Amino acid sequence: MNTIGAEPNDWDKHFKLMADIDLSAFDGKDGRPAFNLIAPDTNNEQPFYQGTPFTGIFDANGHIIWRLTIVGKDYLGLFGKLASGAEVRYLGVLNVNITGSGGYVGGLVGYSSSGIVTQCYSSGSVSGTYDVGGLVGYNVGAVTCCYSTATVNSTKWAVGSLVGSNWGSITNSYSTSAVSGGNYVGGLVGDNWGSITTSYSTGAVNGNERVGGLVGWNSGSITASFWDIQTSGQTTSRGGTGKTTAEMQTASTFLEAGWDFVGETVNGTEDIWWIDEGLAYPRLWWEAHK
Numbered sequence: 001m002n003t004i005g006a007e008p009n010d011w012d013k014h015f016k017l018m019a020d021i022d023l024s025a026f027d028g029k030d031g032r033p034a035f036n037l038i039a040p041d042t043n044n045e046q047p048f049y050q051g052t053p054f055t056g057i058f059d060a061n062g063h064i065i066w067r068l069t070i071v072g073k074d075y076l077g078l079f080g081k082l083a084s085g086a087e088v089r090y091l092g093v094l095n096v097n098i099t100g101s102g103g104y105v106g107g108l109v110g111y112s113s114s115g116i117v118t119q120c121y122s123s124g125s126v127s128g129t130y131d132v133g134g135l136v137g138y139n140v141g142a143v144t145c146c147y148s149t150a151t152v153n154s155t156k157w158a159v160g161s162l163v164g165s166n167w168g169s170i171t172n173s174y175s176t177s178a179v180s181g182g183n184y185v186g187g188l189v190g191d192n193w194g195s196i197t198t199s200y201s202t203g204a205v206n207g208n209e210r211v212g213g214l215v216g217w218n219s220g221s222i223t224a225s226f227w228d229i230q231t232s233g234q235t236t237s238r239g240g241t242g243k244t245t246a247e248m249q250t251a252s253t254f255l256e257a258g259w260d261f262v263g264e265t266v267n268g269t270e271d272i273w274w275i276d277e278g279l280a281y282p283r284l285w286w287e288a289h290k
Helices: 251-255 287-288
Strands: 012-017 057-059 065-066 069-072 079-082 087-089 092-100 103-106 109-112 117-118 121-133 136-139 142-144 149-158 164-165 169-171 183-186 187-191 195-197 208-214 215-218 222-223 224-227 241-243
Touching: 092 103, 103 164, 121 187, 149 215, 164 169
Parallel strands: 012 057, 057 087, 065 092, 069 092, 079 109, 087 117, 092 121, 103 121, 109 136, 117 142, 121 149, 136 164, 142 169, 149 183, 164 187, 169 195, 183 208, 187 215, 195 222, 224 241
Antiparallel strands: 103 109, 103 136, 121 136, 121 164, 149 164, 149 187, 183 187, 183 215, 208 215
16 A cells, blocks of 8 residues: 555556555554555645645555554545546544644545545544645535544644535535634635535534634535534525424435435435434435445
């Protein structure tokens, strides 16, 4: 796994993970080597991304990567940058500890430009200065059927529990962890210029300006998406619909908005969501089979 990040000529290839991987031996501490993140920025002194983005397919095959530790400046995550053609799927990155002194910092992807992230999830801690997200820092691609429980902190702007800044699409996804920052702080997305559809957030949200339960700022579109006004500590958002915890744990809240749940066919037969009604929030159906 560590060798992939050392060979840019392989970043247009396809990979399939065949086992869970523990990266605690690559944390850069006490004489241990640092992990070679895939497609990093190669010159932090120059503006914008300098490097070779990942354009291949990384199929985790339902496996997880544990204890990923990264300390740097910009474009941080397991993948620094995804470009057109890239896809990361069926992957969990758990107990991540990612610390950036700059921007484009995510638990899985720092910057996704036209990449696809599907059925992925993250947990742990992610921090940076701007465009910081629990799963993806800056998204111009597609995030679908994903979730994050990673705690997220930003010292400046565009910070979200799932995605920091969204210019692409987020569909059928959710986040549950706390997020804090300066400006443009949201429970799901800090700064939205793209589309958010059938998604929700429940984590505590704290910031200084342009703070919202679901999104901190919205100049895009938000459809059939919700946030918990009680657990978030936020009664307003630039988009989405605020609900009480009881309402967020009631199937009809989401069914009436067109969400596709297991056991019903009115809203489709893809069986995307399921819920332990009255006891928990909706969860993605694929989670029950991972």
